[in-house]
Amino acid sequence: MLESGMSVSMDNAANLIGRYASNQPNAKTLIFGSHQDTVPNGGKYDGILGVVAPLALIHYFNQNNITFPYHIDVIAFSDEEGTRFQSTLLGSKAISGIFDPAMLDAKDAQQVSLYDALVDFGCQPELIERDAYVADDVLGFVELHIEQGPQLESAKLPVGVVSAITGIERHTITIHGKAGHAGTVPMNNRQDALVGASHVITLFDQLCKSDKDLVGVIGKIENFPNGVNVIPQRTDITVELRSPIDAKRVQARETFLKGVEQALTTLNLSYDHSQTYEQQAVQCSKTLSSKLVSAIEACGIESKTLFSGAGHDGLAVSSLTDIAMLFMRCTNGISHHPDEAILPEDLEASIKVLKEFCLAI
Template sequence: MALTYEQAGALAWQWLEQIARVSETDDPERNGVTRLCATREHRQALDMLGGWMRDAGMALRSDNGANLIGRYASANPAAPTLLLGSHQDTVPHGGKYDGIMGVLLPLALVRYLDHHAIALPFHLDVVAFSDEEGTRFSSTLLGSKVLAGTFEPAMLDAQDDQGVTLRQALIDFGCDPERIADDRYAPGEVLGFVEVHIEQGPQLEAEGLPIGVVSAITGIERHKLSIHGLAGHAGTVPMHLRQDALVGAARVIGLVDELCKATDELVGVVGKIDNSPNGVNVIPQRTDLTIELRSPDDATRLAARETLLTRIDAALAELDLRLEQRLIYEQAAVQCAPALVSRLEAAVAASGVTPRTLFSGAGHDGLAMQALCDIGMLFLRCERGISHHPDEAIDPNDLGVAVEVLARFVTALAEAERW
């Protein structure tokens, strides 16, 4: 009996349930999944994934960045390669689907292709990236930077909470950090990179759509602000004479919220506040806070920055407060390749789903992989948009839809190109 898309999706669901138990936590339903880079759980996950890859007839290789790659090979050894995959690591007490679903869905696709003896004129490599989250070493996008050829050796000196360096952890994992540069793909050999990921937002669920196509991965910038006022007794200093730093911070919070709500494709947050001297009856003298802005369009984000900082300067001047501000992080937006977006939209439509294009407000391995090749991305709806949490949930039936979309995408790509 021929394997159906639905059955392949059910197989992916079965795998997801099994690998969720590979975790530092003892109960993934209640306590989530914790699987960090170059740990015992990482090794167990790769062993489990490797077994499923072998069952699908794939050739396996591990690299010196602790990535696992399974190849569904073309009959032509010199054929180019299409990369599919995502990360297997998690945040502490994370969900069962963030990242790992994007490894197991391509693996279910390979099982479907192999079952139907569908040959491709290109190699199809399924990648389980080693460390996208950066939880253990703050080494975000480790695995994808290795494959893209943008890994910086200085990252090897990063330490975890126990003082173990990334270099030593990789050595203990069986890798040779000094040979990481040898593990990159040659740019000319790669057709593109496509990732499937849970949306981590509520839009697809609200619109009743199982799957959507990503247009871009957001650009991000973060600022640290220190607002300086003057401490005083809260009962004796008249209100009109106060220099209250926390009142200034409240103005900043309002300005961020107001600007982001009024600007399309812009989101922002004041995520962290420290107040001093933080006494119940003391006027705050200093308030430190962070501002984060995100947009898939860098011009929008940069214009918003200029507008926001101008408004903040004016508001704090009115309150007789002094401001120190510095940019502490900036990541440019990455656009998904139009050709891949259109092919993925066509595959979604051919699967009987109304195409919906949306941008990713979170970072993904594509941020690194775009230095190597064109990137594309699919989102699967998730319940209430929850992610990085034990309550992360998906509809199992959506996995079959995703397998169908991927199958239509790769077979159309094979038929459309001249090889």
């Protein structure tokens, strides 16, 4: 950032912000950015690509003395994935003015709170609300991101424009059974929590496969006492459901929970359910998206529009300003995996598109 003629700051949510300043009085701000955190065993492009690539563009502008009637901020958001504290979009919520101070009470596996982690990092969490941008001062937010899917590769295109970002919700379900000796309790008399979990998992998988606008995963399972010859007494599972159409997601949730009740009652099992997270789907700005389409076509590339089945910082930033996203092709559509890969020519195409976009704005 410094080498590209930018001023640099870190806010109290640990976002790193570089500004390529305009020389115009009362200039507004165009924001580029993405996240620099990743998931366990993740790849090296999900998130950070959307920070480094805009910086390369700013470096080009600076070297060629190209200025704009607006500021350009590039933000490296501190925590989008929620891997450590299970509360997503920390950084983007902070700059958007929708950060909930209750998030600061969240604790990681070592019982370190988010508040303490931010303090250790040099932040003042109690001042996070002061770091929000003023909506009237912002032109919009644009994020470059690998597609994390196969559509652009199938279409033989380097980039595409995102129409909407999926809605997401997460749940935890704890199924209660009764422990017993695996060799002595008759099969028909058992209250096996893990068997109950298997019914729930199958139910959810079938539900998500019933509609192309639904995707989901039961990604985490914990079993107690987890003995080789002990009937499971308690099984905990996590449930994540996604859809770009909120009405479909809500209807699927209701169908799923009704099915869980029926299945576990039949198996003589009790359970506890808690919804831990919900993020509404967000539509991208038609105005900004059309400028991305024009920028793509100006680079001699066929334009393609697709929706994002993954969540992004734009979900939060949409509360502040109009958002747009540029997807870049990734090899085999692989993401959240060490095999994430991109082509150099796609990276070049993406930066050229962002250049044309900035000139058009």
